[in-house]
Amino acid sequence: MTAFIYEKDLSNMKLKILMSPFHTRMVDEISKKYDVSPTRLRKILMENFDMSYLENLPARFNAWKSVKCEEGLDYAVGATLFVDYIPLLSEKDAEIVIEKVKNEIDSGTDRDAAILAAREEIAGMIWR
Amino acid sequence: MKKTVDVSLPIGPVHPVFKEPARIKCETMGEKVLSAEVELGYVKKGIERIMRDRPWQEVMFLAERICGICSVIHNMVFIEAVEKACDIALAPRAAYLRVIVNELDRMQSHILANYSYCYTIEHETLAMYLLNIRETVMDQLELLTGARVTCAYIIPGGVRFDIKPADAEKLKLALLKIESDIRRFMGMFENGRMIALRSKEVGILTPEEARIAHAVGPTARASGVRLDERLNHATYKLLNFEPVLRDECDNYARIMVRFQEVLQSIALIRKCLNEMPAGLIRSGGEVGAGSYSWKGEAPRGELTYDLKTDEYGRILDIAIMTPSIMNIEACGHYMLKGIDSAADITSTFISSDPCIACNER
Numbered sequence: 001m002t003a004f005i006y007e008k009d010l011s012n013m014k015l016k017i018l019m020s021p022f023h024t025r026m027v028d029e030i031s032k033k034y035d036v037s038p039t040r041l042r043k044i045l046m047e048n049f050d051m052s053y054l055e056n057l058p059a060r061f062n063a064w065k066s067v068k069c070e071e072g073l074d075y076a077v078g079a080t081l082f083v084d085y086i087p088l089l090s091e092k093d094a095e096i097v098i099e100k101v102k103n104e105i106d107s108g109t110d111r112d113a114a115i116l117a118a119r120e121e122i123a124g125m126i127w128r
Numbered sequence: 129m130k131k132t133v134d135v136s137l138p139i140g141p142v143h144p145v146f147k148e149p150a151r152i153k154c155e156t157m158g159e160k161v162l163s164a165e166v167e168l169g170y171v172k173k174g175i176e177r178i179m180r181d182r183p184w185q186e187v188m189f190l191a192e193r194i195c196g197i198c199s200v201i202h203n204m205v206f207i208e209a210v211e212k213a214c215d216i217a218l219a220p221r222a223a224y225l226r227v228i229v230n231e232l233d234r235m236q237s238h239i240l241a242n243y244s245y246c247y248t249i250e251h252e253t254l255a256m257y258l259l260n261i262r263e264t265v266m267d268q269l270e271l272l273t274g275a276r277v278t279c280a281y282i283i284p285g286g287v288r289f290d291i292k293p294a295d296a297e298k299l300k301l302a303l304l305k306i307e308s309d310i311r312r313f314m315g316m317f318e319n320g321r322m323i324a325l326r327s328k329e330v331g332i333l334t335p336e337e338a339r340i341a342h343a344v345g346p347t348a349r350a351s352g353v354r355l356d357e358r359l360n361h362a363t364y365k366l367l368n369f370e371p372v373l374r375d376e377c378d379n380y381a382r383i384m385v386r387f388q389e390v391l392q393s394i395a396l397i398r399k400c401l402n403e404m405p406a407g408l409i410r411s412g413g414e415v416g417a418g419s420y421s422w423k424g425e426a427p428r429g430e431l432t433y434d435l436k437t438d439e440y441g442r443i444l445d446i447a448i449m450t451p452s453i454m455n456i457e458a459c460g461h462y463m464l465k466g467i468d469s470a471a472d473i474t475s476t477f478i479s480s481d482p483c484i485a486c487n488e489r
Contacts, residue, residue: 013169021176021434021447050165055487056341056457059449063342084340 014046014054022058034123060085077101077118088126097121141170145248145474148484164464166456172488176446184210184415184441192278195486198427199278200233205424207282209433213418219411222286223363224404229272229281231393236265237427238386241481245383248475249326254316261309268302271295286410296401307394314387327380331463331476334377341458344451345429347480350374350381357425367399379479415441426451428481450486
């Protein structure tokens, strides 16, 4: 967005939004899954999203969980979570990760190990 | 020739068509909106924090004060969550009375939302007609609960007051008047050429976008998404409730869904009055330790209360997710994007029935 001349710093309000009980649960879940500290995750979210988006993140997260539950691999890796629902990743990057993990599983790598590696890769892309 | 320039267009926080403060920041090319975001935080209440460590009797009144328009559903969902957390049975007659009051609340909220929309598109005649008929609905709420807005009608195990036979007759008569007026106003809206120009194919929210942003209530149902918490509610199941759906996905559909839902609410109230069993309106029970997450269908959509109580009935922890959170986000990021006229920004925003008080809980 083009800068507004009277724009004030919204970081404090954004942080307050992210400290609500539903947000805290979501942040804890994602940070555990992707092995990143909650503080770092909050910072990334604050930098990338506006206030209404931040308010709606738990609902988006739950929407993703309810839709993607059946698609085992995608749910486990969570690539599309960060493309459509909490867009921190490009579609192309997500496709590469999913393709890679599928190939690894096909070539005989342990499924859990491949998923863990894919999650690390996603975390690296987002938090680099 | 006038040069087309890119303009950052801020609307609000104080604006004649906004009932509450919010700022929409649009990036436009000429009049076309390229992107938009909604800035909130002007009236943050921190009510979840205020509720913590207070007895449920106090929190019940606080819950109603989250929203000044749909206060009944906050009362209802909070009490139902407490009932489920503490295994308190509900008196069968009270279940029907709750639906009657809840549907009256939905009617007045929908009529107010449609009033706001008509006012925004400068159809003030229809707007004032709607505001007038809303008063009749508010009178019915007052007749049943003794108050217009913060009714505190629903309590654990039942409701505060029963409906007297004379009041039931008054309610039936009022419903006849409201139904005939709403049908007339709906016809005016449906057939208004200027209304169509301002409403049809404006503020599109596709079903896929609605699902991703988890849009709820009439905003989602106007995009064909079958999402209504009343489908999961025991009393509504007894009434064979089916949600109103439309597939136009635009401002017009959202307003029409509300009109249709007002008529549906009238039918539900009539059914309740006819099928309501006789008996007590309170079943008793005690609020103790427990925890539960419960959802209800507010006029604007899915309302969630997640709470934990201690053995004395104090609220140890509470989390509230209001429907406007999802709808405002869906509006800011999908509905406003691509609008061809700056004049349609406010009307599209209002068509999603944004409640800033709910959002800033």
